[in-house]
Amino acid sequence: SKLIVAVVHGDDAGRLVNALREADLRVTQLQSSGGFLKARNATLILGVEDERLSEAMQVIEENSRARTLSVPLELLGGMEASWPGTEVVHGGATVFVLPVEEMRRI
Amino acid sequence: SKLIVAVVHGDDAGRLVNALREADLRVTQLQSSGGFLKARNATLILGVEDERLSEAMQVIEENSRARTLSVPLELLGGMEASWPGTEVVHGGATVFVLPVEEMRRI
Amino acid sequence: SKLIVAVVHGDDAGRLVNALREADLRVTQLQSSGGFLKARNATLILGVEDERLSEAMQVIEENSRARTLSVPLELLGGMEASWPGTEVVHGGATVFVLPVEEMRRI
Numbered sequence A, B, C: 001s002k003l004i005v006a007v008v009h010g011d012d013a014g015r016l017v018n019a020l021r022e023a024d025l026r027v028t029q030l031q032s033s034g035g036f037l038k039a040r041n042a043t044l045i046l047g048v049e050d051e052r053l054s055e056a057m058q059v060i061e062e063n064s065r066a067r068t069l070s071v072p073l074e075l076l077g078g079m080e081a082s083w084p085g086t087e088v089v090h091g092g093a094t095v096f097v098l099p100v101e102e103m104r105r106i
Ligand SMILES: Nc1ncnc2c1ncn2[C@@H]1O[C@@H]2COP(=O)(O)O[C@H]3[C@@H](O)[C@H](n4cnc5c(N)ncnc54)O[C@@H]3COP(=O)(O)O[C@H]2[C@H]1O
Pocket: A007, A008, A033, A034, A035, A036, A037, A038, A039, A041, A088, A089, A090, A091, A092, A094, C021, C022, C024, C025, C026, C027, C028, C029, C045, C046, C047, C048, C105
């Protein structure tokens, strides 16, 4: 099995959790925030059997989208002068697939 | 070493954290919620040496128990008509054992 | 790539997140609390390419420091009589380096 760790935009979390439930994929949501924009986002962890990994990745991909966000002014002050603009793209989802030695309910 | 990630029912977290402390096992608690019932639960992470893995699993097993919970009405509306009943079993603990390349205090 | 999981004292989290940003290292902060002192702390997760692992560890090491903390009185009551004193050292950072099979933005 694998543990998927997916960081998604706060506005995508609800829809994505519902889509995972409908696909009968189990998930736990952790409260989190981004290091750069410091805004609240959502970190989801999903333990999946190997053979359902690509299906889970597809559900995540279809239910999280990129957004252009403005960088808070107080962050800009500290930036290098070379910083090209005042916007960044947040999302789809940033996903890590971790190997799991054991997954069980005890 | 290994990293144990254990998702337990909110009502078990306090007792389990105390039992781990008494066994001199280190643990960090993350705020979390379940994808299905959307209720607050607890995700514990424990870094353990290989030789203490089975002891840690035993402490988790002895301090978390299954509960029958009713599924919130608004979730039932969206269910397939084939959904057998209005209750689910939550817990014991859902546990993932992850391999760790390095564990240290810096 | 690797996933670094670093548990740091609550007072170090802000400075460390800023130092990671300046080093152009991406990070997500999870709300957490310690199993022993039950005080709020911070759990940071960083996905890094293999070749930036030692740089990330260095930024963490330079931005988190050890502190001597007193153990809350109500914890002492339950301790073994052999407990040597009423203080513990919290920190630097407790760090786990996990292998990652896949890291991508979808
Ligand atoms: N040093 C930097 N310089 C220039 N631009 C920067 C930057 N750090 C972040 N950004 C930009 O800002 C967006 C939000 O980052 P934040 O750290 O708030 O929120 C991040 C963070 O919480 C998480 N994340 C992304 N990559 C990560 C990684 N390698 N490790 C841990 N968390 C990561 O996913 C969220 C969204 O990331 P995403 O890449 O879609 O979107 C990022 C990226 O486009």
